[in-house]
Amino acid sequence: MKFWKFFSIFWAIYWLFFAIGLPLILHYRGHHRSDYEIIQTSAGESFILLGVGTALWIIIFIYYIKKFLVNLPSKTNGIILLNVIGLLLFIALAAGILVYTYINESHGYGWRYLYLWHPYIFIPGSFILYSPLFFYITRGIFSKY
Template identity: 25%
Template sequence: MKTFIGFWAIYLLLFVIGLPLLIYYVSDEDMRYAPMPSAATAFFYLGLGLLLWTMVFIFFCRYFLINVFRARQRILNIITHGDPFLVKVLSKTIKASRPGYEVLSLQISFTNLRQTPVSIPYEVNDTKPDEKRFEPGQTLRMRAMPDTKNPVLILESAQVSLNKGVLLTAIIGLLLILTFAIGYLLFAYEQESMGTGWRFLRFWHPWIIIPLSALFFGGIIALVLKGINRMAGTSKELMKLVFYGKRTMGTILHYAETGVYINEQPRIKFEVQFTDERGQLHNASFQKVISLLELHQLSKGAKEVLYLPDNPKEFIFYEDLSAE
């Protein structure tokens, strides 16, 4: 995964930075060095470039630095002020052993705020494996803020620290952005101004096109990821069902492919009927991604569901809570 991300990161850098530089500097010199007729226009492009680079700097700082500190503070707030939950460990699997800790995959169960027993997978880094704190049958104290935007369960004993490697990489990235923005502007001024001040700046100059491209493609990537999360189902919606859902037996009336594929796996629409705690019958539908290897296992008939009493149209199959 790291190799995959690294490859596409380098590819995007070459596309966003290398391509505008290549196109500009292999273009006709008369077009590049002909001064702009208006000093006001040149200052406009200078201001536009400063604005675009500032937006890139803020965008990078927000997503790779500020959000890291916000996430840390959010976890600390949950540990300090969150609602307490007693959680039982049903099973434990060691996913990886690393220097100083083990990565554990747990299956845990607890009674939610609707007095419904639920079981979900939970991953934890065990820094003290010799103490055997996460053996099956053990009871853990956890906290959560179910009414927040993205509710999560956090161990009361969790130790929250920042990843120094990620933090250092983000700081270096910010310094590189700042150095390139200032350094390239000074370089271009020295090489291209020819005594005409900032009149060498044009809309297609790399100093303007590079930050504009970075914002454009960064926005596209953000929208694509947001769309994928919506189509695949977000953890926010799932955790809302975990904390407030009620279990009941339902019936699959019909299912069919939607024609949408995520990671080459088909998205299936299910028509389900179930009765809520008030005795009201509901006919509702939802969509989920099914592995190609599991398509032949689909069938109509009884299936346990987990639904929100305040909004029964929002539900999932209970077995999906245990899916990792």
């Protein structure tokens, strides 16, 4: 039984790397928009991208709350501080990405630095895409065990 617990922890870490770590590494490794590219982005487009990213993060928060924080009294105390801490880390990640990139990438042009593959938009999108693949496929494959 310890093997399957280790196996599920390994896949959770693997999934988190591809959902969070890889988009951050790819973005901060070298793709920053130049001032010319930022100027060419309209304010309407940037606010739409900001709204899309915020909506995706809200979907992730609602999914997390439904999956892990519903029926808290029925869960043990150790599983409650960890689930709540996980939610707080997700909120901190969303806010941290948005604030950090606004300070370092906006260059005084507001939200125009956002683009479709920006981590603020891509990370919740990858969570939404990878979650069914991770949970349902692995559950179907390893349901016998």
